[in-house]
Amino acid sequence: MDPAITWLDSQQAAMEKLLIDWASINTGTYHLAGVQRLADEVDRSFExxxxxxxxxxxxPHHEINASGEAVEMPVGDALVISRRAESPLQAVLAIHLDTVYPVDSPFQTVTCTDEQIAGPGVADAKGGLVVLLYALxxxxxxxxxxxxxxxxxxxxLNSDEEIGSPCSAELFGRYAAxxxxxxxxxxxLPNGDLVGERGGSGNFSIIxxxxxxHAGREFDQGRNAVVAAAEVARQLHAxxxxxxxxxxxxARxxxxSPYNVVPDVAVVRLNIRYPRPELETEISAALAKICGAAGDGITLQQEGQFSAPPKLLSLPQEALLQQFQQCGQSLGIGLEWQRSGGVCDGNRLAALGVPNVDTLGVRGGNIHSTGEYMWRxxxxxxxxxxASFLITKSRAGN
Ligand SMILES: [Zn+2]
Structure with a gap:
């Protein structure tokens, strides 16, 4: 085994310490001070x-608020770190700095047992951030x-993945293509398996x-937006x-309005998951049809988009998974892959024509919950x- 690989065994304690430090910084997507602090620390660790x-x-992220108005939500910085851009073979490695736990979440503390570390983001994805750093x-x-x-x-390294990477999608186009x-x-996956293919996802708001x-004096003059929204929700569910x-x-x-007022605005929040990219056109037409059929005195306005196209198990995709499987075998790690309905930035890389394996972080579980943990x-x-995969690719030169 290459001495660079065996060196990693001596780094286990250092990796654990770094993970505990990084997971102790709250980096909820909209907690800018925390995200910026982690970006500083990560920047230093790559020096x-x-x-x-x-x-x-x-x-900033454009959101539609409960009044149907567009609001801007600032997010933290992204980091792009490169080495040997002139080499013939180029790898892109990615993970997010943000977590799903806001600054006022009750889940802020990291705890350790003999075999596990529990805490916000220890698996998703600060464990992966540590793995990425040490592999390099x-x-x-x-x-x-x-x-x-x-x-x-x-x-x-982006800072908006947990809200669907709306602000960094363009960054992938520029730096990963x-x-x-x-x-x-x-x-x-909790048993150590990788994800082979993923469905696509899109979030929409229909205003x-x-x-x-006035509900008492001129009820007939009103046009009820909540009832219209409910009808839209029923049609979408159908x-x-x-x-x-x-x-x-x-979803929501x-x-x-108050009891005595006919409400004039309501917003329906919808998440769509779909297995094949070509469905986007048909689904968009169905949404447009629903929004085009508003009742008298009601307008329906659609916002949002398909943000993560399905990641299919293409031939290059499968070949890459097999190469990881072989590297795993030489290290005594059995690796299989499964389909997942969840999306991640692996979807975005695949859409750019970059075959990728997107579950190379730590083994862990209960992510996005207060029970999140990882196996030390x-x-x-x-x-x-x-590291073994990178060395194998570099030696082969392709
Ligand atoms: Zn994640």
């Missing part, structure tokens, strides 16, 4: 291996010792506007079953897997 570092402000530290030891410079890399392969550090009126594998989740209806041993284990 010894980075060729260039870009710190990029992202444009090990890989650069290999480069230093061997003089093999055939593989260059670029790391993209053209890479030969991608490595994304979302947690593996129903009517006419406000789309379930029309396309096999596609789901329509009416915002809006309303998976830090060195998964860093060795990634």
């Amino acid at each position: 010894e291996i980075a060729g260039s570092v870009l710190r990029l402000p992202l444009s 530290l090990a890989f650069e030891r290999y480069v230093e010792a061997s003089g093999d410079t055939r593989l260059g890399w670029r790391v993209i 053209g890479a030969d392969f991608g490595m994304v550090y979302e947690p593996s 129903a506007r009517g006419r406000s009126a 789309l379930n079953g029309r396309w096999p594998g596609a789901t329509f989740n009416v 209806i915002d809006g309303g 041993a998976s830090l060195a284990e998964r860093a060795k897997l990634s």
